[in-house]
Amino acid sequence: MSSKSESSQCVRVCQNTSCRKLGAKKVLAAFQTLPIAGVDVEESRCLGQCGNGPMVLVLPEQIWYCRVLPEEVDAIATRHLLGGQPISSMLYRKFHPEISS
């Protein structure tokens, strides 16, 4: 069924040094320009995956995205947060090893 509900999800965008050097500030800003009902967007401290950023973590499902570009945020919002379908090709394989391509 539709995932559209008040169920609260949280998007954490790492804003620590390594991710910021890789553009995390713009990624955070892109999420903040797309307010989605029931989804909180938060800055995060280091998520422990430096060098693979900008890192984005979606809770409570614990879906990780790595090397996120600002222009990819719209797709995450539309397909994953609104549509309930994480984007396989963008997932962080270290934590999603089932993704093979």
Ligand code: FES
């Ligand atoms: S700085 Fe983002 S994961 Fe460490």
